[in-house]
Amino acid sequence: MSARQWTEAGTKLLLTQVDQLTDAQFAEPTVLAGWTRAHLVAHVHFNAQALRRLLTWAATGVEHRMYASPEQRNAEIESGAQLPASELRALALESAEALAHDMDALTDEAWQRPVITAQGRTVPASEVPWLRAREVCIHAVDLDTGLTFTDLPQDFLTALATDAVRKHAAAGQVADLASWLTGRVPTAPDLGRWL
Known part of the structure; x- marks a missing residue:
């Protein structure tokens, strides 16, 4: 499979788990210390938005960082975790679909343009599908719904x-x-x- 296929498979796996959670289960902890399932779903949503900014950078040549700062990233996750479960479900789905659309629209030339990750690494935009695959696959397990790495x-x-x-x-x-x-x-x- 390619990184893009891993992204699609991981997104489907994660969103299926999110859809099966009751609203009350969004407040339960994940395997990530200090994060509820609501925090994790908010993070996955905002990660898609951040990766979309990198694709915009690649498409236009105009710099669009993933996050303005680590504080901005953390504040987004905290505020997102306070949203109702139904809204978080919808946001996670919408941003995943929008990211997939942006990937489909990127030209071969744009995929080769350099962008800078949240960790400060300069990589070609073609690394974005791998970045997203890691997020959705690992966090599908982190939700602590019974999935393990053997399900990936x-x-x-x-x-x-x-x-x-x-x-x-x-x-x-x-x-x-x-x-x-x-x-x-x-x-x-x-x-x-x-x-």
Whole structure:
């Protein structure tokens, strides 16, 4: 599968889980410390909006950052988490559909234009589908509705594991990772979250 197909599959999986939640279940915790399901759904919605800004940047050549600041991102999530469950469901669906439309409309040339991620990395716009695939697939599990990583596409998991190892290795944890992954130490290193 391609990153775009992973995005579509992950979006469907996540939105199906969101649709099956009762309104009361939006207030329940996720596996992410301090976040309710409402926080997570709000984040997924605002992430789609942020990625749409990157696609606008790629399409027009005019800079549109994902977020004005980390504080703006956090404030959006907090305010979104206070919305009624029915509104959050609708927003998550609408923004996912709008992002898919924007991806469909982007030209081959625009996909190659550089944009800057929320972490400050300069990447071609063609990386946006992968960024979204990670968000929707991982957060479908984070909702804590019974899905696990085994429910995600195997080729996505391979790409995700490769990406995670690369990021942790770049952060100076390569020796710890190598010793664990080669079976030389019995316990995994404490890596913390990176996404």
